[in-house]
Structure formats: structure tokens, C-alpha cells
Amino acid sequence: MLSEVPRELRTPASRSRRVTTTVATGGSSRHEMVRLAAEGQPLPSPVEAYFEVANRCNSKCATCPLTFSPQENAKQLSLEEFKMLVDQLPDLRRAVMQGIGEPLLNRELAQMIRHLKQRGVYVVFNTNAALLTRRRQVELIESGLDELRVSIDGSTPETYLKVRGIPAFERVVANVAEMVRTQRELGSSTPRLSLWVTGMRQNLPELPGVIDLAARIGVEEVYLQRMVFGFMARVEKTLARADESIYDRGYRAQAEAFIDEAERRANAHGVRFRGADALSPRESIVDRPPMDEPWRACSRPLRLAYVTAQGTALPCCIAPFTDAPYESITLGNYLRDSVQAVWTGEAYRAFRERLYSSDPPAACRNCGLAWSL
Numbered sequence: 001m002l003s004e005v006p007r008e009l010r011t012p013a014s015r016s017r018r019v020t021t022t023v024a025t026g027g028s029s030r031h032e033m034v035r036l037a038a039e040g041q042p043l044p045s046p047v048e049a050y051f052e053v054a055n056r057c058n059s060k061c062a063t064c065p066l067t068f069s070p071q072e073n074a075k076q077l078s079l080e081e082f083k084m085l086v087d088q089l090p091d092l093r094r095a096v097m098q099g100i101g102e103p104l105l106n107r108e109l110a111q112m113i114r115h116l117k118q119r120g121v122y123v124v125f126n127t128n129a130a131l132l133t134r135r136r137q138v139e140l141i142e143s144g145l146d147e148l149r150v151s152i153d154g155s156t157p158e159t160y161l162k163v164r165g166i167p168a169f170e171r172v173v174a175n176v177a178e179m180v181r182t183q184r185e186l187g188s189s190t191p192r193l194s195l196w197v198t199g200m201r202q203n204l205p206e207l208p209g210v211i212d213l214a215a216r217i218g219v220e221e222v223y224l225q226r227m228v229f230g231f232m233a234r235v236e237k238t239l240a241r242a243d244e245s246i247y248d249r250g251y252r253a254q255a256e257a258f259i260d261e262a263e264r265r266a267n268a269h270g271v272r273f274r275g276a277d278a279l280s281p282r283e284s285i286v287d288r289p290p291m292d293e294p295w296r297a298c299s300r301p302l303r304l305a306y307v308t309a310q311g312t313a314l315p316c317c318i319a320p321f322t323d324a325p326y327e328s329i330t331l332g333n334y335l336r337d338s339v340q341a342v343w344t345g346e347a348y349r350a351f352r353e354r355l356y357s358s359d360p361p362a363a364c365r366n367c368g369l370a371w372s373l
């Protein structure tokens with residue numbers, strides 16, 4: 001059955017004190033997530049959604065499946081399709097306007113955001129910011145976008161090129177610096193701007209430099225996110241490999257030293273430095289006590305929908321980066337069938353049932369073990 005209490009709920013008080021319940025990004029609180037996973041029952045309708053508004057990219061990141069093997073035919077979500085999906089999500093509180101692909105390639109993005117803001121939904125997305133021209137900056141600010149997360153992955157042009165695959169470091173930094181000025185000119189406190197680093201051995205030494213960079217251009221937040229790997233183990237040029245992981249025990253001490261230094265600089269500059277999912281970078285990467293069957297603590301398939309540009313339902317944003325066969329993570333099609341039909345359908349039910357078992361779906365078996373959950 002789906003109801004076994006995840007270990008996270010059974011932790012001693014000293015550990016549970018670390019659990020953060022902030023909902024600063026419109027997402028579910030950790031308390032809510034833990035409760036949901038313990039119950040193992042889906043919400044009547046998703047409260048969060050990922051919309052892959054474009055499934056192609058103008059970048060060539062060495063960590064991204066899109067660079068090596070796109071899973072679906074090229075497509076963008078149209079405004080009409082998008083509205084049809086949103087209309088079927090009555091409880092939506094938070095929308096992430098990306099899947100795998102670059103959201104700024106979709107020219108209807110600002111209209112989509114406006115539509116969500118009329119419904120009071122918190123809206124956020126990650127971008128490579130290569131197309132963040134002055135015109136797009138103004139459009140996004142005026143759309144009411146709550147949060148814009150710029151993936152930077154390094155503090156030097158050399159590392160940026162190695163990780164992101166294109167020589168665009170200076171352009172991206174200039175675009176973000178201009179975005180800060182445009183916001184000031186327009187007197188807008190939104191979107192909240194942040195720089196994002198997908199942590200790997202290749203770029204972790206530059207984490208303190210990313211904090212300095214943020215301070216220099218006026219960005220108030222930096223995030224360190226987990227690197228997921230496995231989807232292209234046989235591709236030579238990928239950086240999404242086990243030996244680039246900063247999460248395994250053999251690298252913990254070094255990871256800790258870079259994170260400590262980044263924390264010191266963040267304090268000195270007044271920059272907020274965070275990890276994924278409302279945890280601190282230290283909690284997310286270093287201070288993770290070993291857990292049995294950690295995937296059982298995941299509540300994503302119970303509360304969030306992920307829709308690709310082709311309409312495919314995926315269980316979460318991590319699954320497409322893993323080595324799980326694509327068919328094993330596709331749970332229906334939201335554009336072909338209704339949201340309710342997919343959400344309550346057999347494929348989703350079976351996926352959830354396996355998630356809360358000792359034999360999880362292929363995508364889930366390394367969650368909390370090879371990377372933080």
C-alpha cells in the first residue's frame with residue numbers, strides 16, 4: 001500500500017529542526033510535502049505545474065539531455081494550448097515555465113505569464129538568459145513574473161564554455177546586469193532575480209566567484225542545485241557523470257570547503273545563498289544523513305504536473321535527467337486527454353504505487369542516493 005511513513009517523518013527532533021517550512025517561492029512547504037508523501041495519496045488536482053513552453057534550445061550544455069538526444073519532436077506550447085491546460089488546473093498555485101528547453105524561445109511567454117498572474121499563480125522559470133534583451137526584460141517585468149532564475153554554472157568564460165557549451169558568458173552577465181537596471185528604472189521589485197549553479201566538480205571551485213559576481217551586478221540570490229546524471233552515460237562529452245558528482249562521500253570534504261567559502265562571501269556581500277527545495281546548500285549537499293529508500297519521501301507525483309511541449313505527462317523535473325527509459329516516465333498526454341484523465345489514470349496510479357515501495361520506478365531509484373531528493 002501507499003501509506004508507509006517516510007523515514008523523514010521518523011527523524012529525531014535534532015534533525016527535524018533543520019527542516020525549513022518557507023514558502024517563499026509559492027511552492028508547497030516541506031511540512032506539506034512530508035505529510036503528502038506519508039499519506040501517499042494524490043491531491044485532487046495538481047497545485048504546481050511545469051510547462052515546457054519550448055523543447056529546443058540555443059545553448060549546448062554538457063549536462064543536458066537536449067544537447068545529446070532530444071526525446072520528443074521539436075515543438076512549442078501555443079498560447080491556446082497553454083490556456084486550455086491552465087483552465088483545467090483549478091488549484092494551481094505555482095507555475096514553472098520550463099521543462100527541458102529554453103523558455104525565452106517562445107514569443108508568447110509573456111502573455112502566458114500574464115494569464116497566470118490574472119489567476120494569482122506564482123510564476124517562475126529558469127533561463128540561460130542569452131535572449132534576455134532589453135525588450136524581453138521589459139516584457140517580463142510588465143507581465144508580473146515573480147521570479148527569474150538565470151543558469152550561470154560558473155564565474156569565468158572558460159568554465160561557462162565547458163559546462164554550457166557556448167561562448168556566451170559575457171553576454172549573459174551583461175543581460176542580467178541590464179535586467180537589474182531595467183527593474184530599477186521601472187521601479188519594479190519583481191521578478192526576484194537569482195543566479196543558478198548546477199553543482200559538479202568542474203564548477204564548484206567557482207561557487208565563491210559566482211557569489212562575488214552576483215554582488216557585483218546587483219543580484220541578491222544564488223542557488224546551488226543538485227546535478228542529476230545517468231541519462232547519457234555512454235555519451236563521451238557529457239559532464240552529467242558520476243565522477244563529476246559533488247554528492248558522493250568521496251567528495252564531501254571538498255564540497256564542504258567550497259560551500260563554506262561561498263557562505264562566507266555571501267554573508268560579507270549580503271547575498272542570499274540557497275540550495276534546492278528550500279534547504280541551505282549545506283543541508284542539500286553535505287549534511288544529508290543516510291536514509292533507507294529515500295524516494296519514499298518524495299511527494300512530487302502527488303502534487304505537481306509536468307507537461308512537455310508535446311503534452312506528455314512526466315512525474316517530475318528530475319526524471320528526464322536520469323537513465324530511466326523514456327517510456328517508463330511518460331504517464332499520459334495532457335493535450336490529447338484531459339488533465340483529470342491523466343492525473344487519475346492508470347499509468348500515474350501505477351507509478352505512485354511503485355514510488356512508495358521497495359521497488360521504485362527506474363527514475364526514482366537514485367533519488368536521495370546519487371543526488372539530493
Ligand SMILES: C[S@@+](CC[C@H](N)C(=O)[O-])C[C@H]1O[C@@H](n2cnc3c(N)ncnc32)[C@H](O)[C@@H]1O
Nearest residue numbers: 063064098100101102126127128151227228240
Ligand atoms: C533544463 S534547464 C531549462 C531552462 C533553461 N534552458 C536553463 O538552462 O536555465 C533547467 C535547469 O536545469 C539545469 N540542469 C542542466 N543539466 C542538469 C543536470 N544534469 N542535472 C540537474 N540540473 C540540470 C539547468 O542549468 C537549468 O538551471
Ligand code: SF4
Nearest residue numbers: 057059061064101128
Ligand atoms: S540546460 Fe537549459 S540552456 Fe542548457 S541545453 Fe538544456 S535547456 Fe538549453
Ligand code: SF4
Nearest residue numbers: 295298316363364367
Ligand atoms: S525521480 Fe525522484 S523526484 Fe521524480 S518522482 Fe521519482 S523520487 Fe520523485
